[in-house]
Amino acid sequence: MHPAPSIIVFTALSGAGYGLLFLLGLGSAGGVLPESPAFGGVAVGLALVMVSAGLVSSTFHLGHPERAWRALSQWRSSWLSREGVAALLTYIPAVALGLLWVLGARGGWTILAGLGTAAGAVVTVFCTSMIYGSLKPVAEWHQPWVPPVYLGFALMTGALWLMLVLALFGQPIGGLGLLATIAILLAWGLKFGSWRHPVAExxxxxxxxxxxxxxxxxxxxxxPHTQSNYLLNEMAFRVGRKHAERLRKIAVMVGLGASLILALGAVASGGAGATVAAAGAVVAGMTGVLIERWLFFAEARHTVALYYGEPAAA
Amino acid sequence: MTSLPASTPPKQLGLVIDLDTCVGCQACVVACKEWNTGGYPAPLSDQDPYGADARGAWLNRVHGFEAGEGADGMTVHFPKSCLHCADAACVTVCPTGASYKRDEDGIVLVEEDKCIGCGLCAWACPYGARELDGVSKVMKKCTLCIDRIYNENLPEDERQPACVNTCPAHARHFGDLADPESQVSKLVAERGGFDLMPEMGYRPTNKYLPPRPRSGGTGCGGTVPALEDADPAGGFLGWVDRMLSR
Incomplete structure (x- = not known):
């Protein structure tokens, strides 16, 4: 499948945004995050910017972005439509959470908004993953590992971003360090599972x-035609597979290795050192996810290529 | 709506394509493009049509395959267009309701004014039946020439898809595949018509008829009939031969 930059950026960026929203929602409901209005405003604002930038980026992929509102209508059958609806609905508790935090409100409503934000984030990322997971003609996508991998990477990148915001505000990273470590290992563990999943059978x-x-x-x-066409451009992308093995190694080294070391470094050090290390962990984690997402498309083989001389999958 | 019809459509219009008689002349491809670029939807555009990198949206394409080895090998011309599947995932994945399957005759269509050009339906189709138009940026697919088959301004014998109408080898047949008594259903039963990629579970309406078995002994390994004898022994020719050979 052709790895369109707009979709890769969208899934990686909005995944990180929803991961951050999930942690902010649960963290504020559980009362384990700083109560400072500035921290809440910046953290929730950052998450909403990432989510919104991702959603806007996804419309660049459309032939008619001006009709994008129509995509909210078919939630009964279409995962893409469900994702759009879930993404919009999640804004309600998320914006409420941000406002309550900034206004210094505590208790009932904040907990409700936090839990609603966390639930909306999970549902939205799950719907995103099912857009791909529901497509039978692409065996690499139509397998049970795809939703957990999307959720895992959203949690991982969300945790890294939260770590950075905490460090920027000079707050102790504390338990989040352990959570980020687990999330990094979990996300890549799930990814290894999906890479090993047999797709030829x-x-x-x-x-x-x-x-x-x-x-x-x-x-x-x-x-059937002498030059390329839409089908070949969109669904018979082969360049990526040529370097797939090497790119997988790079993604793991950067996204798992470097981000884990830098995250642990942020926990171990304090002050400016923690901020630098956390920023490095965010860059490494996001780079790893972008490469992983590029491979997710480039390595996926659509059945239409069988009509164009592609041999059966090994 | 992008849900599939709640009950099985009473009619299931589709094509039966005979891989035995198709000669790969591409007439159906051209007739399809000609009719459908001037019909009710947006035109089927081409990009750089006379240049080195000509490309465009077509609803029907003829592939060429080889099957088998050596003397048993065969060349098969393989036309492919939308199969109007019973379980059409291209319809259910559509986020806007632009893609739909008609309740009355099972034809799968795109309402172009609602299409956002996201391309998800083309991804959901295992057969490569949908192509995004390079100019109108909406999804294009075979309409089974819905503006021909019900068109009372056309003579009755021309109320069939342009590809069927034009095929010089009669390799394309159009009809109701839900009716076991229809000509197309009988053809499928008689010739062992099959589905493409049945393991995908899309239950395509269009059927393909396999190449008939080749009659033996005419391939490379068979015996070649001998030339006529240049030295006839008896009869009138033998007498002429003997007389003239003196």
């Missing part, structure tokens, strides 16, 4: 795609 072949298997092996003789 029962997958269509050129023989089943053409129904000509009874006559022997099927191979392309003439393509």
């Amino acid at each position: 029962g997958r269509p072949t050129p023989e089943t795609a053409t129904g000509l298997g009874a006559f022997g092996t099927v191979r392309m003789l003439e393509p």
